[in-house]
Structures are given as structure tokens and as C-alpha cells.
Amino acid sequence: MAYLTLLLAILHVHKALCEETFWDTAVQLSETMTLECVYSFTDNLTQVEWSKINGTEKVTIAIYNPSHPVLIQRNYRHKVHFLNSTEGLHNMSLSFHNASEEDTGTYSCLFHTFPHGSWEKKIKVVQSDSFEIAAPSNGNLYAEPGQNVTLSCQLQRKWPVQQVMWEKVQPHQVDILAYCNLSQKTRYTSRYQRKTWSNCSKESMQSVLIIPSAMAADSGLYRCRSEASSGENETIVIRLIITDGASNNHFILPVAGGSVSLLFVILIIVITIMFYNRRRRRQVRTPLKEPRDKQSKVATNCRSPTSPIQSIDDEKEDIYVNYPTFSQRPKPRV
Structure with missing residues (x-):
């Protein structure tokens, strides 16, 4: 006893x-x-x-x-x-x-x-630093308000998974959303103020967390931790982003700003190229114009009295020679 x-x-x-x-x-x-x-x-x-x-x-x-x-x-x-x-x-x-x-x-x-x-x-x-520092994100998931969001976590096949835990990680606190012991098929009832749902099946090689009717407050880091009875464990972190009207501007503005910056750079490049080509054309035209002016001046100032054109014309003209005219008298008869 x-x-x-x-x-x-x-x-x-x-x-x-x-x-x-x-x-x-x-x-x-x-x-x-x-x-x-x-x-x-x-x-x-x-x-x-x-x-x-x-x-x-x-x-x-x-x-x-x-x-x-x-x-x-x-x-x-x-x-x-x-x-x-x-x-x-x-x-x-x-x-x-x-x-x-x-x-x-x-x-x-x-x-x-x-x-x-x-x-x-x-x-x-x-006593801890920011909890988010110890939970780097493995990827992002985007959803709209009112949607039923499903977060999935692929379980390891190399070792038998005994328990799976889903957590929401914030800078100042970590909340357990779901806990499942696969070997005992027991499930933890979350005390988190937001209602969520998760599966608890040993046959399934994937653990999911469903957030019904997602809201902007549901955005943040969600961590899936799986562990085997032998001590092996794996952690996957997903960042959920609820893209409502206000938050959409945060994603559109950087893209729009990047596009405007790119167009501005392209415009500067085009203007620079046009200015360079225009200047180059001026430099090419100036040497060609000066010889023509000089040639015209030389032709005007040093022109010969008899132009070549006139000499050619003179050669084509008839040449007249003055011969003495003798009167033809009849010979005297003897």
C-alpha cells in the first residue's frame, strides 16, 4: 500500500x-x-x-x-x-x-x-531577443481577405514523425496554434484567440493548417515543427501576407516606382545618344563645307581670262584666212 x-x-x-x-x-x-x-x-x-x-x-x-x-x-x-x-x-x-x-x-x-x-x-x-530573428522565412504565401488560407508542411520520409506543431511567430511572442501527437493520435486544443484547424493523421505525409476567413491581422510568420521519437526534427517557416486594398499599395508602389525609374533612365540614355549623334553630325558637316567655300573663292579670284569652255568652243568655230585677190585678165593674143 x-x-x-x-x-x-x-x-x-x-x-x-x-x-x-x-x-x-x-x-x-x-x-x-x-x-x-x-x-x-x-x-x-x-x-x-x-x-x-x-x-x-x-x-x-x-x-x-x-x-x-x-x-x-x-x-x-x-x-x-x-x-x-x-x-x-x-x-x-x-x-x-x-x-x-x-x-x-x-x-x-x-x-x-x-x-x-x-x-x-x-x-x-x-528573456529573449525578437522571436522572428530565430525564424527566417522559407517562402511567402499571398491571400486575400475572406479566403480560407491553407498552410502546408511536407513531413520527412527519412524518419517516422511522432509529433507536429504549428506556431504563429511574432517579434514579442509565439503562440501555439496546433499540436498533434501522431503516435498517440492526440490533438491539442489551441488557446489562441483566432480559431484554426489542422489535420492529425500518421498516414498523411503532409500537415496542413487552415485559417478560415483570413483577415489582415492574420499576416505574419507561421512555423511548422515536426519531430521524431529518436530526436530528429525539421522546421519550416511560411510568411503569410494578406493583400487587402491598403497593403496592395505597398506591393504596387515599389513596382510602379521601379518602372518609373527604369523609364527615366532609358529616357536619359536616349537623350544622351541623340545629343551625341547630333554633335557628331555637326562635326562631320563642318570640314566638308569649308573646302567648298575655299574652292569657290579660288575659282572666283584666280579665274583665267580664257576659260576652258571658251577654248573648246573656239576650236569648233570656222577659221577664215584673208588671201590677196588677183584680177583675172584675158591673155593678149599674139
Whole structure:
């Protein structure tokens, strides 16, 4: 009996530790940061509890109850406050100011609702640089608002894939959108405020993530991470760009600007060539004109009294010679 109690205690601790290490969202530590917690269902909200997880214990930070004033634990009264600006969506995000290194760790946002009961989201605050730096994009995918966007991730054939995870990567945080254990055929229910759908099939060699009715806010980096039980893993990152009317200008303007610049360069080249050819023609015409002028001047000033044309004409004229005229008298008769 003692062994059974000890075994149950070990399993309980192990389960608690595993739950602590698993998180829904990772947030970059900064002096002013917001831990997002939005319950997107339409259940009646009875109470929300924020707490920090220290090992197997939870330390209460703040409590929100629609029927009572907000309760914030003494050590956090001048550090945190609720951002329930959209109560219709049950937005119970917690905002920090003057946060420090001691605020790193895992936080729990627990909703008590009716009739579905409790709903919990775990957020891990870590000291890190921009998350996007560690997630370079492998390619871009363009879509229009309102479309059902499908992101696909080709799985490895060299080793058996055991689990697949889809994440949305932003500079300040990473959200888990889908998690699937192929060997156990278990699926994780995302706590992300945007509803998505993914497949969980060991026979399929491709994992897909579907975002229904895409919006401009869905633009960003999406990471697909697959892992085998032996430790092999692969990561693929896709940048989704929702091209609405406003964002289309961002893509059209660079193209239009490049075209205008190219036409401007071509116009300058054409004008330069025309100017060069025109100048060259002037240089060619000037030497030819000067000899003709000189020739005309020489012909005018040094002309001989008898032109060659006249001499030729004189040769063709008849030549007359004056002979003496003798009178013909009859001879005298003897």
C-alpha cells in the first residue's frame, strides 16, 4: 500500500512538472508587456484568476469577478492591471509595467464559465531577443481577405514523425496554434484567440493548417515543427501576407516606382545618344563645307581670262584666212 501511495505521488509530481513545462504562449520579457488571455466562446463568465506557477504551486496575482471589485495581490498592485476593454469577447489580458527579471516564469489565466466550466491558458515569460530573428522565412504565401488560407508542411520520409506543431511567430511572442501527437493520435486544443484547424493523421505525409476567413491581422510568420521519437526534427517557416486594398499599395508602389525609374533612365540614355549623334553630325558637316567655300573663292579670284569652255568652243568655230585677190585678165593674143 505504501508503494502504491508513493507511486501515485511520483506520478502526480511528474504530471505537474509536465504541465508546467507545456505552455500556450511564450512572451518576451520587457518593462511593459501584456499577457494575452481572451476567451472567445459566448459562455457566461463567472470569474477569472491570474496566478504565477512556481513548481507545483500557484501564487495568486489577480482575480476578476463581474459581481465584485477587482482583487490584485499586494506585491502586484503597482505592477499589473486588467485590459478588459472588450468585455464582450471576455478579454482578460494582464498588462505589466516596470517588469523585471523576477517576472520571468509561467503564468496561468483560468476562466470559470457556465455551462462549459473551466478554461486555462498558460503563458511563459522568457528573456529573449525578437522571436522572428530565430525564424527566417522559407517562402511567402499571398491571400486575400475572406479566403480560407491553407498552410502546408511536407513531413520527412527519412524518419517516422511522432509529433507536429504549428506556431504563429511574432517579434514579442509565439503562440501555439496546433499540436498533434501522431503516435498517440492526440490533438491539442489551441488557446489562441483566432480559431484554426489542422489535420492529425500518421498516414498523411503532409500537415496542413487552415485559417478560415483570413483577415489582415492574420499576416505574419507561421512555423511548422515536426519531430521524431529518436530526436530528429525539421522546421519550416511560411510568411503569410494578406493583400487587402491598403497593403496592395505597398506591393504596387515599389513596382510602379521601379518602372518609373527604369523609364527615366532609358529616357536619359536616349537623350544622351541623340545629343551625341547630333554633335557628331555637326562635326562631320563642318570640314566638308569649308573646302567648298575655299574652292569657290579660288575659282572666283584666280579665274583665267580664257576659260576652258571658251577654248573648246573656239576650236569648233570656222577659221577664215584673208588671201590677196588677183584680177583675172584675158591673155593678149599674139
